[in-house]
Amino acid sequence: MRASVRRLFYREQDKIEMTVTNKQRYRFSEAPIWNIQRKYYEEEGLKAWNNDQVPQYITCNPLIAAAYAEMIFGLLQDRANKGDNSEPVLIVELGAGAGRFAFHVLHELCQLIDYVGIAVPPFRYIMTDLAMNNILAWKKHPALQPFIARGILDFARFDAVHDTVLNLIVSEATIRKGDLKQPLVIVANYFFDSIPQELLYVGEGQIYEADVFVEYPERSDSLKPSELLDQISLHYEHRRAPEYEQEAYPYRDVIATYREHLEDSHILFPVTALTCLERLNQLSQEGFLLITADKGDHLLENFKFAEPPELILHGSFSLTANYHAIQQVLQQNGALALFPPHHYKNINVGCIIHMNTPMDYSQTRLAYRRFIERFGPDEFFSLKEWVDRNLDSMELQQILSFWRLGGYDAEFFIQSTKQISSLLQDANDEEQQDILQGIQLLWSSYYVMEQRYDIALEAGLLLFEMEMYEESKRFLEISIHEDQEEIVSTVYYCLAICCFELELEEDALKYMRELLKLEPDHEEARALIHRFESV
Numbered sequence: 001m002r003a004s005v006r007r008l009f010y011r012e013q014d015k016i017e018m019t020v021t022n023k024q025r026y027r028f029s030e031a032p033i034w035n036i037q038r039k040y041y042e043e044e045g046l047k048a049w050n051n052d053q054v055p056q057y058i059t060c061n062p063l064i065a066a067a068y069a070e071m072i073f074g075l076l077q078d079r080a081n082k083g084d085n086s087e088p089v090l091i092v093e094l095g096a097g098a099g100r101f102a103f104h105v106l107h108e109l110c111q112l113i114d115y116v117g118i119a120v121p122p123f124r125y126i127m128t129d130l131a132m133n134n135i136l137a138w139k140k141h142p143a144l145q146p147f148i149a150r151g152i153l154d155f156a157r158f159d160a161v162h163d164t165v166l167n168l169i170v171s172e173a174t175i176r177k178g179d180l181k182q183p184l185v186i187v188a189n190y191f192f193d194s195i196p197q198e199l200l201y202v203g204e205g206q207i208y209e210a211d212v213f214v215e216y217p218e219r220s221d222s223l224k225p226s227e228l229l230d231q232i233s234l235h236y237e238h239r240r241a242p243e244y245e246q247e248a249y250p251y252r253d254v255i256a257t258y259r260e261h262l263e264d265s266h267i268l269f270p271v272t273a274l275t276c277l278e279r280l281n282q283l284s285q286e287g288f289l290l291i292t293a294d295k296g297d298h299l300l301e302n303f304k305f306a307e308p309p310e311l312i313l314h315g316s317f318s319l320t321a322n323y324h325a326i327q328q329v330l331q332q333n334g335a336l337a338l339f340p341p342h343h344y345k346n347i348n349v350g351c352i353i354h355m356n357t358p359m360d361y362s363q364t365r366l367a368y369r370r371f372i373e374r375f376g377p378d379e380f381f382s383l384k385e386w387v388d389r390n391l392d393s394m395e396l397q398q399i400l401s402f403w404r405l406g407g408y409d410a411e412f413f414i415q416s417t418k419q420i421s422s423l424l425q426d427a428n429d430e431e432q433q434d435i436l437q438g439i440q441l442l443w444s445s446y447y448v449m450e451q452r453y454d455i456a457l458e459a460g461l462l463l464f465e466m467e468m469y470e471e472s473k474r475f476l477e478i479s480i481h482e483d484q485e486e487i488v489s490t491v492y493y494c495l496a497i498c499c500f501e502l503e504l505e506e507d508a509l510k511y512m513r514e515l516l517k518l519e520p521d522h523e524e525a526r527a528l529i530h531r532f533e534s535v
């Protein structure tokens with residue numbers, strides 16, 4: 001969850017003294033907050049996602065990834081139906097962050113292609129980010145190695161503010177203007193809300209820029225980026241900006257819509273996002289498919305009388321994305337924009353087919369209808385919030401259903417093991433088998449984050465409670481090998497019992513001795529060792 005919400009103060013009539021040395025005036029998109037934000041991501045690397053400082057669950061869980069995999073698979077089928085099966089389709093994820101989303105998409109997409117068994121074009125997924133530290137960490141992440149080895153995953157440092165080519169790190173290829181013969185798939189989650197935007201104000205049919213005055217705290221040089229963002233003060237002042245209304249302005253039509261339909265409203269205007277999409281568009285001869293999720297409205301009604309934006313702090317900060325402008329600009333170029341017909345609560349997922357004859361892309365459109373519009377990541381997250389609050393009163397079948405719905409998500413498993421454990425005494429064989437199957441599926445698609453959860457330990461203990469000794473032993477041994485420093489005596493005890501049950505007496509004694517090193521007075525262990533040694 002967003003850690004704190006901070007109001008930006010707007011004072012239209014304020015006569016802020018420019019003589020005060022620690023206050024300066026900027027266009028919003030050029031304010032220093034953006035550089036502080038870049039510094040934050042570049043310095044923190046994957047640690048930015050520890051303790052959910054920067055939230056990731058909502059945009060990176062297996063359910064949203066599966067929905068994207070379905071849309072990408074839809075596009076591959078649509079291209080196959082057009083007879084374009086030989087050239088590879090590139091999928092570029094902007095600001096791929098912790099990397100968990102990309103892993104789940106690749107896992108699901110490969111499974112879909114294998115399951116259906118029809119010929120589709122080859123694909124390559126390119127994880128990109130501004131922060132080189134992220135890229136270096138993805139490159140050596142164990143879960144990504146099989147995809148790198150198959151040649152379907154590559155990486156690039158791509159700065160959305162100005163980069164024009166993709167320099168791929170593994171293959172060392174460079175993708176330049178016009179190189180791609182298939183449409184480019186662009187994925188952007190929690191991204192357009194994190195890159196610079198213009199801040200405009202509409203009043204009496206005229207456009208103003210809302211300039212920002214930045215006031216730094218004392219000794220700001222000594223602060224970390226996250227502390228500085230927390231302590232900096234921002235105030236706004238309007239400045240008439242007729243250049244947005246002129247014929248030559250590239251997004252004049254969208255601005256005209258705002259002038260006509262809005263009054264006394266603030267608008268975050270996504271010039272950087274639009275130019276970034278245009279730069280990426282140039283790479284392909286066939287256009288692009290944009291799949292994107294964010295806090296951001298595509299309906300004009302939500303802009304009416306909008307207050308100045310809120311800077312939402314979470315180590316870095318984010319605003320909201322202006323999907324209305326992105327949609328309108330791309331539609332003017334002939335694109336088909338798919339957004340839900342209902343209102344979103346936490347995350348708005350859009351799919352924009354920016355290609356010739358977009359209605360031809362029926363499998364892509366169907367996938368959007370089935371996996372986003374009908375029931376998608378936003379609905380799932382609302383349910384997840386309810387489940388988080390009510391887990392203690394949920395029954396085993398409800399927990400299993402929700403776990404299955406969420407694609408056997410590791411985080412939900414960690415959250416629910418205590419409740420599952422408390423329900424085990426009434427669980428029948430079938431339910432216990434389903435728990436085992438869930439654990440196996442989870443493990444086959446588990447992406448370890450910088451902040452580790454000991455999934456193997458939790459799985460091993462639960463399986464031990466279900467007297468599934470072979471499987472329990474497997475997971476508990478994985479757990480002790482992964483974290484040799486923090487092994488608790490219970491794990492050795494459970495391992496010893498598993499080994500006794502499996503008639504592996506040598507191993508059982510070995511684990512009992514390890515247990516006694518940690519807990520020399522453990523009477524049961526002493527007695528068991530004594531019994532076996534005296535036989």
Ligand SMILES: C[S@@+](CC[C@H](N)C(=O)[O-])C[C@H]1O[C@@H](n2cnc3c(N)ncnc32)[C@H](O)[C@@H]1O
Nearest residue numbers: 041056059095096097129130159160161189190
């Ligand atoms: C809020 S995080 C979202 C991460 C991920 N997509 C997710 O949903 O969890 C924003 C990401 O964009 C990256 N980023 C910020 N500014 C960028 C820029 N100008 N160009 C490329 N990436 C940028 C950050 O490093 C970070 O990984």
